[in-house]
Amino acid sequence: MIRLSIPLRQALARLSLPLMIAAAFGVMLLGKADTLLAERLRTHLSDALSPIYAALAEPMGAARSLVEEVRALATLREENALLREENERLRRWHAAALALESENEMLRRQLNFLPEPAPAFVTARVVADGGGTYARAVLLATGPQHPVRKGQVALDERGFVGRVTEVGSRSARVLLATDMNSRVPVTLETSRARAIMAGSNGARPRLAHWPEGVIPVEGERVVTSAEAGAFPAGLPVGIVRLSPQGAPEVELFARLDRLDAVRLFDYGLQGILPPESVARPEPRAGRR
Amino acid sequence: MALPPSRRPQGRPAPAPGVLRRIDDFARLAFPGVSTAFLMVLAAAPIGLPSPVFAATLPCVAFWSVFRPAAMMPPIVFLLGLLMDLLTLAPLGAGVLALLALHAVALRFRRFLVRQSFLAVWLAFCIAAFGAATLFWALHSLLSLRLPPLAPALHAALLACGLYPAIALVLTRVHEAMLQAENAP
Numbered sequence: 001m002i003r004l005s006i007p008l009r010q011a012l013a014r015l016s017l018p019l020m021i022a023a024a025f026g027v028m029l030l031g032k033a034d035t036l037l038a039e040r041l042r043t044h045l046s047d048a049l050s051p052i053y054a055a056l057a058e059p060m061g062a063a064r065s066l067v068e069e070v071r072a073l074a075t076l077r078e079e080n081a082l083l084r085e086e087n088e089r090l091r092r093w094h095a096a097a098l099a100l101e102s103e104n105e106m107l108r109r110q111l112n113f114l115p116e117p118a119p120a121f122v123t124a125r126v127v128a129d130g131g132g133t134y135a136r137a138v139l140l141a142t143g144p145q146h147p148v149r150k151g152q153v154a155l156d157e158r159g160f161v162g163r164v165t166e167v168g169s170r171s172a173r174v175l176l177a178t179d180m181n182s183r184v185p186v187t188l189e190t191s192r193a194r195a196i197m198a199g200s201n202g203a204r205p206r207l208a209h210w211p212e213g214v215i216p217v218e219g220e221r222v223v224t225s226a227e228a229g230a231f232p233a234g235l236p237v238g239i240v241r242l243s244p245q246g247a248p249e250v251e252l253f254a255r256l257d258r259l260d261a262v263r264l265f266d267y268g269l270q271g272i273l274p275p276e277s278v279a280r281p282e283p284r285a286g287r288r
Numbered sequence: 289m290a291l292p293p294s295r296r297p298q299g300r301p302a303p304a305p306g307v308l309r310r311i312d313d314f315a316r317l318a319f320p321g322v323s324t325a326f327l328m329v330l331a332a333a334p335i336g337l338p339s340p341v342f343a344a345t346l347p348c349v350a351f352w353s354v355f356r357p358a359a360m361m362p363p364i365v366f367l368l369g370l371l372m373d374l375l376t377l378a379p380l381g382a383g384v385l386a387l388l389a390l391h392a393v394a395l396r397f398r399r400f401l402v403r404q405s406f407l408a409v410w411l412a413f414c415i416a417a418f419g420a421a422t423l424f425w426a427l428h429s430l431l432s433l434r435l436p437p438l439a440p441a442l443h444a445a446l447l448a449c450g451l452y453p454a455i456a457l458v459l460t461r462v463h464e465a466m467l468q469a470e471n472a473p
Contacts, residue, residue, distance in 0.1 A: 020388055021385065024381050025381065027380050027381040028379070028382070028385070031431070038379070041380075042374050049332075052329060053333055056330075056333050060333060
């Protein structure tokens, strides 16, 4: 240690503050001149500090969860009231559904109603968007053991997606309802009016050919109709929305932009089958 | 390690202050800077709150500058300011200058402040904290050549004012303990 005389030391102590202020300006200039310097220093510092923060992560997580807990407790009361109200409403709906079900059962018994068989379905993974003849179509990967055939109806977990148009040995192509070539006979659920849902390559297919005297109302549910024997009746399709120009369109329930798996239902309908769009060579006789 | 053979001391040297004593002195000297740096690092931990580094640094620097300036020397303030700039992503030098200004003001008024009550010191600290925050903000805007919002700086100053009593309470205890230890032998 260097021994200094007391006056010199005092002078140094008095000088150190102005010196440090000058150094601060120097650091500012340095930071302006070399902007990467600060970044590098920060990186080194955070490298050095990261073990401390890693050690702190556990107690900090506990503290954070405690805060969350307290916050959740504070909102618990109103959430509870909300849930109770919703529960009440759902209970009413449940009662209504039970009553309707029993009434339906009774009416069916009286009418000798022919029950529909539960349709068989397979679920296939969507492997590619687009491609092929159509602008809005998806390719499905199907195994050779699955009996996929043309005209099967594709639904995702929310509603109608499209129809199988081409079938290969390991893949099938589904024409989506939004494609320009797609025409789907539909029923407007409240007015029971028939219409055609025509794709436009946009997100929402248009409604066309509804009967005179009926106007599609915003918010009305749209389901498929069994007209022409191509689709079974009553599959959920979407909701009527009016475009800015006032033309009725259908907002589909299905999320066609993020399909990852679709269910292919076989209703055994042979009404209108799509034409063979690609001439596929016949399998050789020897292979069979 | 081989000791140099020459320079054998003539006679017995005067008994040096004991090693423990020296370590003790050094610990007392280093405690303010090290504890402040540690608190800053803790305050910079990512807990999802707005970073309280600035607000946690100001009370420590101001307290030690007023009550123990021998331990809170300008070079230490400089290093703490550098650490603050690095921890808060501020342009280099802004925090250094703000802390040095706070330190200078505290030194200038320390003879007056030491004799005052806690409330008066707190009030003075609040004024100084707002001044430091404004200076920090001004330097920030000057160095980055754009106007950052003033509100976060004022929030930080308010937070510093609010943190001061808690920090000062602990530091006063430590300071008293240090005084006792210094006066004991």
